[in-house]
Amino acid sequence: MITTSFVFTSLRNGAPDGPRRGRGQVVHQEKTQERTKVAVTRASARAVRSMSTLLAEQRAFIEGDIILHAAVADDEGVPFIAIGAGCRVATRPPRVTVLVARAQTQEFLAVLAATRRIAVEFGRAPHHESLQIKGEDCAIEEAGAEDLRLAAAYRDKLVRQLGLLGLGPAETEIYLGLPYAGLVALCFTPTAIFQQKPGPQAGQPLV
Amino acid sequence: MSAVDLTPLRDYLDGGFVAVLATAAADGTPNVSVISDVRYVDERHVALSFQFFNKTHANVRENPRACLQLTHPVTGARQHLALRYLRTETEGPLFEAMKAKLAGIASHVGMTRVFRLRGADVYEVLALRQVVGPSQRCARSEVLLAGLRDTLAALRASDDVEALVDATLAALHERLGYSHCMLLSADAARERVFAVGSAGYPHSGVGAEIAYGAGVIGVAARERTPIRITHMTNEYRYGTVIREQFVATDSSLDLEREIPMPGLAESRSQLAMPIAAAGKLIGVIYLESPLDAHFTHADEEACGIVADSFAARWQILSAEDDEDTDAQDARVDALPRGTPLRVAHDAHDHSVFIDREYLIKGVAGAVLWRMLSDHATLGRSEFTNRELRRDEKLGLPDFADNLEARLVLLQRRLAERDVGVHLEKIGRGRHRLRLSRPLELEQSS
Numbered sequence A: 001m002i003t004t005s006f007v008f009t010s011l012r013n014g015a016p017d018g019p020r021r022g023r024g025q026v027v028h029q030e031k032t033q034e035r036t037k038v039a040v041t042r043a044s045a046r047a048v049r050s051m052s053t054l055l056a057e058q059r060a061f062i063e064g065d066i067i068l069h070a071a072v073a074d075d076e077g078v079p080f081i082a083i084g085a086g087c088r089v090a091t092r093p094p095r096v097t098v099l100v101a102r103a104q105t106q107e108f109l110a111v112l113a114a115t116r117r118i119a120v121e122f123g124r125a126p127h128h129e130s131l132q133i134k135g136e137d138c139a140i141e142e143a144g145a146e147d148l149r150l151a152a153a154y155r156d157k158l159v160r161q162l163g164l165l166g167l168g169p170a171e172t173e174i175y176l177g178l179p180y181a182g183l184v185a186l187c188f189t190p191t192a193i194f195q196q197k198p199g200p201q202a203g204q205p206l207v
Numbered sequence B: 001m002s003a004v005d006l007t008p009l010r011d012y013l014d015g016g017f018v019a020v021l022a023t024a025a026a027d028g029t030p031n032v033s034v035i036s037d038v039r040y041v042d043e044r045h046v047a048l049s050f051q052f053f054n055k056t057h058a059n060v061r062e063n064p065r066a067c068l069q070l071t072h073p074v075t076g077a078r079q080h081l082a083l084r085y086l087r088t089e090t091e092g093p094l095f096e097a098m099k100a101k102l103a104g105i106a107s108h109v110g111m112t113r114v115f116r117l118r119g120a121d122v123y124e125v126l127a128l129r130q131v132v133g134p135s136q137r138c139a140r141s142e143v144l145l146a147g148l149r150d151t152l153a154a155l156r157a158s159d160d161v162e163a164l165v166d167a168t169l170a171a172l173h174e175r176l177g178y179s180h181c182m183l184l185s186a187d188a189a190r191e192r193v194f195a196v197g198s199a200g201y202p203h204s205g206v207g208a209e210i211a212y213g214a215g216v217i218g219v220a221a222r223e224r225t226p227i228r229i230t231h232m233t234n235e236y237r238y239g240t241v242i243r244e245q246f247v248a249t250d251s252s253l254d255l256e257r258e259i260p261m262p263g264l265a266e267s268r269s270q271l272a273m274p275i276a277a278a279g280k281l282i283g284v285i286y287l288e289s290p291l292d293a294h295f296t297h298a299d300e301e302a303c304g305i306v307a308d309s310f311a312a313r314w315q316i317l318s319a320e321d322d323e324d325t326d327a328q329d330a331r332v333d334a335l336p337r338g339t340p341l342r343v344a345h346d347a348h349d350h351s352v353f354i355d356r357e358y359l360i361k362g363v364a365g366a367v368l369w370r371m372l373s374d375h376a377t378l379g380r381s382e383f384t385n386r387e388l389r390r391d392e393k394l395g396l397p398d399f400a401d402n403l404e405a406r407l408v409l410l411q412r413r414l415a416e417r418d419v420g421v422h423l424e425k426i427g428r429g430r431h432r433l434r435l436s437r438p439l440e441l442e443q444s445s
Helices: A002-012 A022-029 A032-046 A051-062 A106-115 A145-163 A169-176 B007-013 B055-062 B093-108 B140-157 B161-175 B215-223 B240-249 B297-322 B362-378 B385-390 B403-417
Strands: A067-073 A079-083 A086-091 A094-101 A118-124 A129-142 A183-195 B019-024 B030-035 B038-042 B045-050 B065-071 B078-089 B119-132 B180-187 B192-199 B209-211 B227-229 B269-277 B280-289 B341-346 B351-354 B357-360 B382-384 B421-427 B430-435 B439-444
Touching: A051 A086, A051 A094, A051 A118, A051 A129, A051 A183, A067 A094, A067 A106, A067 A145, A067 B019, A067 B030, A079 A106, A079 B019, A079 B065, A079 B078, A086 A145, A094 A118, A094 A145, A106 A129, A118 B030, A129 B030, A145 A169, A145 A183, A169 B119, B007 B038, B007 B065, B007 B140, B019 B055, B030 B055, B038 B093, B045 B078, B045 B093, B065 B119, B093 B119, B140 B161, B140 B297, B161 B180, B161 B192, B161 B280, B161 B297, B161 B403, B180 B215, B180 B403, B192 B215, B192 B280, B192 B362, B192 B403, B209 B215, B215 B227, B215 B269, B215 B280, B269 B297, B280 B297, B297 B403, B341 B362, B351 B362, B357 B362, B357 B403, B362 B403, B362 B421, B362 B430, B362 B439, B382 B385, B385 B403, B403 B421
Parallel strands: B341 B439
Antiparallel strands: A067 A079, A067 A118, A086 A094, A094 A183, A118 A129, A129 A183, B019 B030, B019 B065, B038 B045, B045 B119, B065 B078, B078 B119, B180 B192, B180 B280, B192 B209, B227 B269, B269 B280, B341 B351, B351 B357, B382 B430, B421 B430
């Protein structure tokens, strides 16, 4: 049931970046009792896995040399962006935590506190490899000591990443808005993961 | 977020950083993705590359609001732009320019087969917010280049001399950002330039005259060279100083017959650019500012380009205004009723007074008197440029004597005074006199 609930959740949230999935639309039209059977049948060829498994598989990428961006939207549909300052993943139960600087993201945090829904993009320069994770039930917590160490490590990773794009360490710190006046941790339950590397497969959910 | 002007942010659109776009579905689910190409359309619009039928594409059609993050490729500063999706262009210059750029990006990153532009999504920029980093100051030359392109387009689109004058002043004021500017036309016979329009002043000053050699405008006119002054100098101040120079150089001058220059009381930077064509002076563009050292070499170059374009367009329009204008309207208008307008003409300098108030002098005064006289004696209201040029009493020596500018000046002075005499352009090289009161003409010598 966990695998099928993921499929349905991703449909409810709408197809992500990438071509819309005719197959998913067919599944969506089935009666509820038949959904599990259909999804599992199709999943058998593609090995539908639990969110815990998916996160575990993507953990190296997510916690690697990536650039983080998060988005929220208010109740009028106005979106806001925040850049991340680091992230960590827990797989059982599946939870993703993204750090952001409070001073740069006040509107973003106010919207998130109201909606608790978030989308996070994990991108790797320079070839645009990226994943997007959508989540809900997002809690906003003060960053702990471990998070500060995570943010310092992320800064070093970003210096390498942005160095590939020609930005020096000092400018990377400007980009991040360092030094941080305060870090907060955004902890959410992932509901869908999407592959976003440009191309015909962009936006396909990982299943 | 601050007022929208994307011009200083164009550097953000060059370089290796991808832009990040956040959108939201109709149900409020956020989406975040990277955008290969963001193109500056104008100071309030951007176009984003649309390559795949993806969630972003679907979202903005359901909900047009979006947020775009741009990163400066050198400083690392970040800007957030609040956007509203307007339309998708799939052909035309914007689309082709983005398609060509995307092809270059695709080739560079080895994704030629993957990157294909389906459309240029055009967004209105609702607001800008700098998130982190040093604030971006746009180089003055950047602003000027962007403004010049629009300015020259506006000049080309002008279909008569009056529109050309208005378009030039509007462009100098609004697109090139000059707070105080004036356009003056040359009267070669009297060695003076007279204001045909201005922008940024409480009073237009239309009709104000400057003698060749007086102040920066007069020196620019006499020497046919740009004059740029970066600090306040009494030597070149207008206002009372100029009036003193008039009196000193021409004892016959009657200050009651002068229209005051609209210039700043404390002008700290000045730039006067002659407008010339075929070796003859057409006029002068004058800019001034209450700030020290406000005009740079770049401003001088930009102003020179505007002057050259003005001259080229002026020549075409002036020639057109002389064509095909032999036909004269023989219609006799019904005479207006009411208290008569007392119009006096001084043949010495062609000064015209309406109800004892000075209106205008020189060729413009002579033209008005000729029109009013014809109206009173022959009942005519419509006049052609060609007949005015052929009238020896008006003293128009040749084609280059800016008849159209004088008519624009006359038209504006009458409109400003609004005493019951108006002149309107009714076609190429044709003007119509409109009176709301009967005339009582008085000639003096």
